Amino acid sequence: MPPRLTPQDFDQEVLILFDAYVHGDLDRRGFLEQAQRFARAGVTAAGLLAALSPDFAAGQQVRPDDARLKTERVTIPSPSGNGTIRGYLARPAAAGTKRLPSILVIHENRGLNPHIEDITRRLALDGFMALAPDALTPVGGYPGDEDKARAAFATLDQPKTREDFLAAAAWLRARSDGSGRMGAVGFCYGGGIVHWLATRLPDLAAAVPFYGNTPPPEDAAKVRAPLLVHLAGTDERINAAWPAYEAALKAAGARYAVHQYAGTQHGFNNDTTPRYDPAAAKLAWERTIAFFRSHLGTA
Known part of the structure; x- marks a missing residue:
């Protein structure tokens, strides 16, 4: 090889x-x-x-048929969005019906691809119930091809898509096998959605955006969830807006921590592409899991 x-x-x-x-x-x-x-x-x-x-096979860490997990495809009502949104739910099999802390997983701008499903399974192995919604549901779901997915994504009605994510969050939060404490993690586009969710969900217990666009600085006052922000070292498209948003978070008294990983590129956590940085990704993931355990609790 x-x-x-x-x-x-x-x-x-x-x-x-x-x-x-x-x-x-x-x-x-x-x-x-x-x-x-x-x-x-x-x-x-x-x-x-x-x-x-992307090379999804090269980046896969947890097989879809891993016996340690229980996974299922779900369909969630979204009356204020596109009607429904489909998702991928994963729980540790040994937990049975035990009430688990929950994490909403928000994908990049290609929908629910194999990498994000793998991330969802990784979170389940760490003891969480994880749900990854697919924003491409109204156009048929992730098409199995990244170029087609990106083209389909550009056609979405983003206000309705955001309502779909809110519906997914409410559905996950209300599950009887959940502990009632929910966090969110997202990557790139999904990182931006997590930042936005932190301004919309007062009961969000923890938010972890990876290199995501920030909301307007005036929205920082709405943030109630503790934030753990991961930024790449070389990523001007995202990083240029961070100082103003950080200043607004400070002024609002928000609880946040930010880590910028020197020498890394946008997408450094995505282990399916050459932009992946193993050392930075490992450290960022360890920090993420510790953050969720601290704010959501454990099974």
């Missing part, structure tokens, strides 16, 4: 172009045209794109 690629294997400008492509600021043709100048002997622009794209 060839050695795993790392951010150091790519020119920083290529990583910036890829980030723009992933987030819809650059289409496939635009990426290929601009990345062509970084092509090297035997490596085309298309090859660079393929190398940077």
